[in-house]
Amino acid sequence: MTKKLKKHPNPYVLGFTTDKGLLLDLDNTTLHETRQIAKKYTRRFKLEGYLIMKSSQNNYHIIFNRYLTWKTALEYLFKIVWSYHYYEHGSKPSLTNWAILQACKRSMTLRISNKNRKPKPRLIEKRGKTNKLIDDYLSYTNIYP
Amino acid sequence: MPKTHAVAIYGTAKYKQLKTITYTRRTPYHPERLQTITYHRKVYVERERRITLWGSPRDIAKAKAKIDKENWIPKKKYVDRVPAKDFLKNPQKYAKEGKWIDKKIKKTP
Numbered sequence: 001m002t003k004k005l006k007k008h009p010n011p012y013v014l015g016f017t018t019d020k021g022l023l024l025d026l027d028n029t030t031l032h033e034t035r036q037i038a039k040k041y042t043r044r045f046k047l048e049g050y051l052i053m054k055s056s057q058n059n060y061h062i063i064f065n066r067y068l069t070w071k072t073a074l075e076y077l078f079k080i081v082w083s084y085h086y087y088e089h090g091s092k093p094s095l096t097n098w099a100i101l102q103a104c105k106r107s108m109t110l111r112i113s114n115k116n117r118k119p120k121p122r123l124i125e126k127r128g129k130t131n132k133l134i135d136d137y138l139s140y141t142n143i144y145p
Numbered sequence: 146m147p148k149t150h151a152v153a154i155y156g157t158a159k160y161k162q163l164k165t166i167t168y169t170r171r172t173p174y175h176p177e178r179l180q181t182i183t184y185h186r187k188v189y190v191e192r193e194r195r196i197t198l199w200g201s202p203r204d205i206a207k208a209k210a211k212i213d214k215e216n217w218i219p220k221k222k223y224v225d226r227v228p229a230k231d232f233l234k235n236p237q238k239y240a241k242e243g244k245w246i247d248k249k250i251k252k253t254p
Contacts, residue, residue: 012157
């Protein structure tokens with residue numbers, strides 16, 4: 001018997017957008033590497049805590065807790081892109097593309113709903129403080145049931 | 146104090162647009178002459194659209210419900226920084242009537 005696919009509730013995609021914090025969209029990355037990145041930059045930039053969401057196979061989202069101004073958030077984002085581009089694990093072209101797009105829009109966006117056949121992102125790990133941006137992110141994800 | 150963020154709604158929208166159609170034909174009684182005919186017709190087009198609604202989660206949920214119920218789509222390709230409260234009062238300012246469709250189209254720069 002063939003399994004029935006659940007119908008897409010919305011024909012469009014919803015994304016959480018902010019200009020007051022740092023978000024990361026990591027494509028083609030393992031969970032181990034994602035965890036390493038989250039831990040390392042939480043410590044380096046004193047971001048208080050992080051949340052890892054799995055968007056699909058080998059694709060993860062990271063949300064950092066501390067509120068930042070847009071200028072600082074962009075500075076940290078491009079420092080991460082720079083360090084990955086030149087020093088560690090080879091380049092990450094998808095992260096670079098995503099960072100350029102966010103800079104054009106003047107806000108960072110991560111998906112919170114279904115997209116084509118992909119389900120909505122699932123919570124994997126929560127570490128450190130979660131009282132600022134992470135709480136906001138989780139409250140905004142409730143818009144999409 | 147909690148800070149306000151936004152929700153971006155993006156995808157493919159279908160709406161009616163005025164299109165000018167022009168063609169040439171030979172006149173029936175004088176086939177040596179060429180006649181140009183121009184007329185306007187409303188046709189359905191499919192385009193990428195994106196809107197970002199700023200405000201509290203409650204206001205954004207209300208605005209999203211309004212979009213679903215009354216079939217609103219953004220006026221332009223990218224409508225940025227729309228306050229959700231403003232959208233609830235006056236949606237015509239930022240959006241027009243159309244339908245969201247679950248379809249992938251080719252991206253154009």
